[in-house]
Amino acid sequence: MRWIAACALLATPALADSAWVQPVAGGYEARIVTEATACPVLKTAHGATPMTPRMAASDKFPLICGAPLQPGVHATVNGMPLPAPAASPRRILVLGDTGCRIKGAALQACNDSSQWPFPQLAAAAAGLKPDLVIHVGDYLYRESPCPEGKAGCAGSPWGDNWTTWQADFFSPAAPLLAAAPVVLTRGNHEDCTRAGPGWQLLMGPASPAPCDRHVPLYTVDLHGLTLGVLDDAVSGEPDLDRDLAVTYAAEINSLAHAPGPVWFVHHRPTWAAITGPLGIPIGGNLTLIQAALNNRAQGKPLLPGHVELQLSGHIHSFEAINYDKGVPPQIVAGNGGDNLDVTPKNLRGATFVGHSGVRVADGLSVGGFGFLLMTRAKAGWTVELYDSEGLRTRQCRFRDGRSKAPRVDCPG
Secondary structure, three states: OHHHHHHHHHHOOOOOOEEEEEEEOOEEEEEEEEOOOOOOEEEEOOEEEEOEEEEOOOOOOOEEEEEEEOOOOOEEEOOEEEOOOOOOOOEEEEEOOOOOOEEOOEEOOOOOOOOOOHHHHHHHHHOOOOOEEEEOOOOOOEOOOOOOOOHHHOOOOOOOOHHHHHHHHHOOOHHHHHHOOEEEOOOHHHOOOOOHHHHHHHOOOOOOOOOOOOOOOEEEEOOOOEEEEOOOOOOOOOOOOHHHHHHHHHHHHHHHHOOOOEEEEOOOOOOOEEEOHHHOEEEOOHHHHHHHHHHHHOOOOOOOOOEEEEEEOOOOOEEEEEEOOOOOOEEEEOOOOOOOOOOOOEOOOOEEOOOOOOOEEEEEEEOOOEEEEEEEEOOEEEEEEEEOOOOEEEEEEEEOOOOOOOEEEOOO
16 A cells, blocks of 8 residues: 555654745744754855754754845755745745644544645646745644554654654655745744744744744735735634734734735634635634724724735645635645645635624536646736646636726626
């Protein structure tokens, strides 16, 4: 079977250096996880920059180092070439919810590529040569030991440590990390009770503190497009946190001052749906909806007017949704590797928690593992859907605000 060879590899995971480039508050940063005892030097055509430790090595993580990197600059670290940040990326790849689930009785066959396809998916995605990757969160799902006798996950590491992060994300994602800088959105699996300390140390946009419940929103300037990246890891869908809603409202409203157009990037979608009783689409995040209502109560729009698109994960499917009330369209890309969710093909008529009054004008979901590639076009962006083997399965179009009201259209 396909998992037998992989099982032998996973039984004795080997530590290795991993390097990547990510946007942070104020620019881009090159990072490396290394078994060395001192941070290496980042080499560019402009000279060498000593990398600085984010935190000293511990019993759970090797040394992690970072250094700023300017757009357009090619660099190497420890002989590994790093992707140069594009000032104005034209090909943006989006994926999320990529880890392999091992938690109690919930067991995914991490050693079977048909059950956990992220390694081949990441390689296929890298082959499309994106300029930027947006990961919409949830990287580490291996929270419990694989039970004795379960061949599908035998030999898998578990817990918030480098061996598990390497198995669940950094090793399979290596081709993608070498292809383009990556936006690393925080997911609910990276809250402080799960893999939050590791996420903040490895991927956090600012301080490598042990774990912050909430990391402030930051923006990524793409020269003609701004990404607003919100940390909504702890906002459970049916649980209203009024204090957090106030924080979210202020951070989301700050996007009104960012150069437009803006894409609002966060893990948990505000208005998206799964299949409920009798097949009715249901969903919505009560705290994020309350944040939008807080802004409306102050005479502001639910989302700032020049926010043209919402990008999220969390629901393990692809969804494209257009709303009424002037709310910008939503794309959900949570089908990167973890067990898939059942979602209705037609999302019109979805019932959302709370009382925002937002309704789905039209929307659909597409099942199966995969990712999407957004490519700049004359009147917006093409949105190509790919399966886990890298085969294109569908083409949609995101029409931005340059001509008419923003919307996502998926013919057929």
